[in-house]
Amino acid sequence: QVQLQQSGPGLVKPSQTLSLTCAISGDSVSSNSVAWNWIRQSPSRGLEWLGRTYYRSKWYTEYAESVKSRSTINPDTSKNQFSLQLNSVTPEDTAVYYCARGDWNGALFVYWGQGTLVTVSS
Amino acid sequence: DIQMTQSPSTLSASVGDRVTITCRASQSISSWLAWYQQKPGKAPKLLIYKASSLESGVPSRFSGSGSGTEFTLTISSLQPDDFATYYCQQYNTRGTFGQGTKVEIK
Numbered sequence: 594q595v596q597l598q599q600s601g602p603g604l605v606k607p608s609q610t611l612s613l614t615c616a617i618s619g620d621s622v623s624s625n626s627v628a629w630n631w632i633r634q635s636p637s638r639g640l641e642w643l644g645r646t647y648y649r650s651k652w653y654t655e656y657a658e659s660v661k662s663r664s665t666i667n668p669d670t671s672k673n674q675f676s677l678q679l680n681s682v683t684p685e686d687t688a689v690y691y692c693a694r695g696d697w698n699g700a701l702f703v704y705w706g707q708g709t710l711v712t713v714s715s
Numbered sequence: 716d717i718q719m720t721q722s723p724s725t726l727s728a729s730v731g732d733r734v735t736i737t738c739r740a741s742q743s744i745s746s747w748l749a750w751y752q753q754k755p756g757k758a759p760k761l762l763i764y765k766a767s768s769l770e771s772g773v774p775s776r777f778s779g780s781g782s783g784t785e786f787t788l789t790i791s792s793l794q795p796d797d798f799a800t801y802y803c804q805q806y807n808t809r810g811t812f813g814q815g816t817k818v819e820i821k
Contacts, residue, residue: 640802645809655809698806701761702810703761703770708758
């Protein structure tokens with residue numbers, strides 16, 4: 594059974610960096626048939642896909658245009674996890690952040706993390 | 716980017732009612748359409764994938780149909796556990812969600 598366990602701070606100051614980690618059990622971050630995604634949810638933006646990382650003989654990373662310039666998603670094979678860093682946050686980045694495994698073409702979300710409410714406030 | 720539009724935004728219904736939610740894609744996505752159910756404080760739960768395939772463990776009162784740009788989710792007989800928010804999602808190109816339909820008690 595695949596399980597995703599998220600960790601990271603729930604409060605980030607404006608202009609600082611949001612950092613979240615998603616630990617994987619029951620699967621491998623290096624699997625060559627799925628992708629590892631970050632998604633966020635807020636009342637103003639709804640459910641918004643942020644980006645993903647996946648391994649197909651080499652590592653690939655893709656980002657949504659809305660956050661591309663300030664996002665980094667990294668796999669960590671030694672700990673079987675992946676992470677999200679979002680720089681220069683503003684109150685607009687306040688949301689519940691989820692990690693999720695993407696099946697089929699990497700974007701069918703069967704397994705989700707528990708969610709982390711991140712508030713951007715001074 | 717592919718945009719997904721759901722209707723209605725809110726739906727009031729009673730236990731036993733037949734409920735239909737519509738989702739429209741801004742361009743053809745073939746059958747690469749999923750439906751999720753979300754309850755407060757929880758992550759979305761996959762109900763249907765490839766427009767009409769029922770995820771394992773999901774009750775058969777849920778069904779999906781459509782292809783191209785027009786899709787529907789039907790709950791044949793609404794149960795108390797079904798009051799929740801439902802989202803469509805295209806996975807033809809990355810992933811885009813609809814804005815959600817809240818099914819509330821009438």
